[in-house]
Amino acid sequence: MPRSILVVGGGVAGLAAAYELAKLQRAGTALTFTFVEASKRLGGILETVRQDGFVVECGPDGWVSEKPWASELAKELGMQNDLVFSNDAERVTYVLREGRLQPMPDGMRMMVPSTLESLEGTPLFSDAARSAYAAELQRAEDLKRTAPDHDESVADFVQRHFGEEVLRVIGAPLLGGVLGGDVRQLSVRSVMKPFVDMEREHGSLIAAVQARNEQNRREGKQRPLIFTSLRNGTGALAEAMAATLPPGCLRMECAATAISRNGPRWVVETTDTDRTVRRHEADALLLATPVHRTQAWLRGVDAHAAELLEMPTSSAVIAAFCFSPDQPVQWPKGFGFLSPAGEGSRLLAGPFSDQKYPNRVPEGGHMVRAYFGGAEADSLIAQSDEAIAAFTREELQKVVGLLPAPALTVVRRWPGALPQYGVGHGDRMTQLQARVDALGGLYLLGNAYRGVGLPELVRDSRAAARQAAEVD
Ligand SMILES: Cc1cc2nc3c(=O)[nH]c(=O)nc-3n(C[C@H](O)[C@H](O)[C@H](O)COP(=O)(O)OP(=O)(O)OC[C@H]3O[C@@H](n4cnc5c(N)ncnc54)[C@H](O)[C@@H]3O)c2cc1C
Structure with a gap:
């Protein structure tokens, strides 16, 4: 009997799993699979709107180039020539400080400068913050000796190195921009692992960045361009994966409503929009649904596993404003701005999409995407598109x-879209994985487990599909 597999949820995680299963099937692996998605559209948070020459990203606008898995997938899909890269030559990130946009010093790796000289003269930091940076380099041995052997919050980690001001002015908004979360709750080991490793090796993060730069210089290594995307937007990745699916495997507007077991097999009940209820039985089940949905189903299967998946989520609201070439619009050269708490704006960030990537606007046009995260996003979610757009424009004009x-104008709400990896997340996920493995035939996919970025989701989903098909 061919192995039967069910994939639930058609965001990038579910799509990458279904893509891999279709590929295995074409290559002769004995399997059948069904793929169900509750909404009318595949891609989930991955969505691109294309209109009048504008390529508007409603969710992710690219991925970190150093993580190869999304780029590898795009190449495999024949999109080699569609890959585009961030305009790093014009890379400046601004931070809103006392009502003005201040550029972040050159060569920073997140909140870590490569030289103390680069901090001289920047109005971004007070003298006290500059002294804290200088002291971090002096404290290298001490920081290495006292590096905690347990997880801690991002806030505690950044504060230990650079103090409260650096945390508030760039640490929190940089991470908040990616995860929309509260740095006092987020796990440093889960969301800033490379920095934890740097501390272990060098004590001082500045020393670590300097050592790495020096090694790259000696080896003649060029840093890859920071971000990768696709000419027609990241949504093109979802469209290309969907195009490879065999006829008949996909059921759109079909929501999974219940999950149970029949011996070693998994049983999923679905409801179509016309209220038709179906029962699917499969050898393996890949759940690529948002975390709270998955957690609710797990309760009936393994209550302790469900408990381990207890985590807060953060919402995002985004409003993209596009201006045609004849409209008088101007902002400083660079990738966009971050807006720290306490600086008078309710925005979290505002990438200048026209400048960050090529091909996003018609020649001479402009585009900015303004974000709200956390509580600000939650307070806007119930409002109309028009009200959100009007409010965002006011905030942006400040x-x-x-x-x-x-x-x-394009407005999108992503309620509860970003799971928050709290302190101890890594250990909880190890325990969860052990329980899920013990159940057999179940794979939990999506952004609640091992990373929120597109590359990690693609990597893990493809690997899970291969395991479910018993080829790895
Ligand atoms: C505003 C924003 C910007 C981001 N920017 C970036 C970025 O630049 N780079 C990057 O790498 N990452 C970025 N991310 C993170 C990344 O986009 C997400 O982590 C990723 O898209 C999540 O994919 P997913 O498949 O796990 O979940 P989702 O995209 O949420 O997909 C879940 C799917 O499950 C479906 N579903 C739900 N319930 C059911 C059910 N009962 N039955 C069937 N189907 C169901 C949903 O309709 C949906 O299609 C961003 C996230 C946000 C919110």
Whole structure:
């Protein structure tokens, strides 16, 4: 009998799993699979709107180039020539400080400068913060000796190295921008693992960045361009994966409603929009649904596993404003801005999409995507598109000055879209994995487990599909 597999949830995680299963099937692996998605569209948070020459990203706008898995997938899908890279030559990130956009010093790796000289003269930091940076380099031995052997919060970690001001002005908004979360709760080992490793080896993070730069220089290594995306937007990755699926495997507007077991097999009940209820039975079940959905189902299967999956989530609201070439719009050269708490704006960040990547706007056009995260996002979610757009434009104008009425506005709400990896997340996920393995035939996919970024999701989902098909 061919192995039967069911994939639930058609975001990038579920799609990458279904893509891998289809590939295995074409290569002759004996398997059948069904793929169900509750909504009318595949991609989940991965969505690109294309209109009037604008390529508007509603969720992710690219991925970190150093993580190869999404780029490898794009190449495999024949999109080698569609890969585009961030305009690193014009890379400047601004931080809103006392009502003005201040550029982050050159050569920073997140909140870590490569030289103390690069901090001289920047109005971004007070003298006290500059002294804290200088002291971090002096404290290398001490920091190495006292590095904790347990997880801690991102806030505690950054504070130990650079103090409260650096945490508030760039540490929190940089991480908040990625995870929309509260740095006092987030696990440093889960969300800043490379920095934890740097501390273990060098004590001082500045010393670690300097050592790495020096090694790269000696080896003649060029850093890859920081971010990778696709000419037609990241949504093109979802569209290309979907195009490879064999006829008949995909059921759209089909929501899984219940999960149970029949001996070693998994049973999933689904409801179509016309209320038809179906029962699917499979040897393996890949759940690529948002974490709270998955957790609710797990309760009936393994209550302790469900408990381990207890985690808060953070919402995002995004409004993209597009301006045609004849509209007078100007912002400083660079990738966009971060807006720290306490600096008078309710925005979290505002990437200048026209400048961050090529091909996002018609020649001479402009685009900015303004984000809200956490509680700010939650307070906006129930409002109409028009109200969100009007409010966002007001907030944005406080930062970049007066803006004309946009030629195109796109608003998206992503409620509870970003699971928060709290302190101890890594240990909890190890325990969860052991329980899930013991159940047999179950694979938990998506952004709640081993990373929120597209590359990690693609890597893990493809690997899980191969395991479910028993080829690895
Ligand atoms: C605003 C924003 C910006 C981001 N920017 C970046 C970035 O630049 N780079 C990056 O790498 N990452 C970024 N991320 C993170 C990344 O986009 C997400 O982690 C990723 O898209 C999540 O994919 P997923 O498949 O896990 O979940 P989702 O995209 O949430 O997909 C889950 C799917 O399950 C479906 N579903 C739900 N319930 C059911 C059910 N009962 N039955 C069937 N189907 C169901 C949903 O309809 C949905 O399609 C960003 C995230 C956000 C919110």
